[in-house]
Amino acid sequence: MGTATHQPTVSGPGWTSLLTGVWMDRHGVKDNRFIGGRFQTYSHFMRRIKEVQPQAFCASFTDWPPIHDFIADGSRKGDVEFLDVKFTRAPDAARHFVDNPEKDIEVRDAALKTLSDSDPDAMFVYFGQVDEFGHGAIDSRASFSPDSSLYLNAISHVDSHIGELLRAMRARPRFAEEDWLVLITTDHGGRGNKHGGDSDEERQIWLAAQGASLIKEKLLNEATPQTALVPLIYEHLGIQPKPEWNPEPPPSPIVIEPKPAEAKKP
Ligand SMILES: [Zn+2]
Numbered sequence: 518m519g520t521a522t523h524q525p526t527v528s529g530p531g532w533t534s535l536l537t538g539v540w541m542d543r544h545g546v547k548d549n550r551f552i553g554g555r556f557q558t559y560s561h562f563m564r565r566i567k568e569v570q571p572q573a574f575c576a577s578f579t580d581w582p583p584i585h586d587f588i589a590d591g592s593r594k595g596d597v598e599f600l601d602v603k604f605t606r607a608p609d610a611a612r613h614f615v616d617n618p619e620k621d622i623e624v625r626d627a628a629l630k631t632l633s634d635s636d637p638d639a640m641f642v643y644f645g646q647v648d649e650f651g652h653g654a655i656d657s658r659a660s661f662s663p664d665s666s667l668y669l670n671a672i673s674h675v676d677s678h679i680g681e682l683l684r685a686m687r688a689r690p691r692f693a694e695e696d697w698l699v700l701i702t703t704d705h706g707g708r709g710n711k712h713g714g715d716s717d718e719e720r721q722i723w724l725a726a727q728g729a730s731l732i733k734e735k736l737l738n739e740a741t742p743q744t745a746l747v748p749l750i751y752e753h754l755g756i757q758p759k760p761e762w763n764p765e766p767p768p769s770p771i772v773i774e775p776k777p778a779e780a781k782k783p
Pocket residue numbers: 528648649652712
């Protein structure tokens with residue numbers, strides 16, 4: 518906090534950091550409008566995988582469309598699509614947020630199909646309902662709190678979706694010869710019905726990780742920031758990142774920070 522990499526606990530900057538491996542001072546995404554995103558310079562990790570392993574099969578599934586519309590499409594070189602499967606389910610505009618649990622089921626089923634029909638080298642799967650329940654958008658009684666049974670219920674639903682994906686992964690005919698790295702995380706926590714601020718409840722998030730290439734002691738004993746996931750993926754795939762994938766950021770303009778008491782809550 519208080520440095521050039523300090524960024525709000527908002528999904529635009531959060532998912533951009535998780536998928537590009539750099540902070541806001543480099544990727545340029547400050548909020549969910551994605552204005553000023555520098556995806557051509559700091560690209561989605563799957564575009565980088567394709568750059569060095571053109572035969573790799575990359576698949577991405579989400580019911581939060583900006584992940585594809587901005588982070589993935591913004592990372593394309595010209596019109597060249599680097600995602601072999603790109604499954605987007607937007608919540609219906611008239612029922613915004615309300616049908617997120619159903620969209621999560623569609624996302625899960627599409628990901629299950631790819632796991633059984635194809636040989637993916639990299640997959641990304643996003644489920645939206647935990648965030649939406651936290652906001653109280655689906656049921657006004659819910660909040661980002663362990664005291665909210667509706668919130669815990671949403672977590673259980675997503676947990677069972679992930680369980681099905683892991684079962685499908687282990688049921689692959691050649692699973693014994695395959696070498697999978699599994700990373701499960703979220704992009705922010707929450708407080709009440711909101712997030713975006715600097716509290717521990719918003720900033721401290723968890724990572725569940727499994728894979729032979731992981732160094733357990735390092736993950737358990739050191740802070741693992743959002744930007745650490747892409748390097749773990751490259752290491753697992755044997756990809757040596759090129760220096761031009763992560764150049765020095767442009768000098769940041771002088772920003773006069775508002776006093777904490779006046780800081781605007783997103
Ligand atoms: Zn949210």
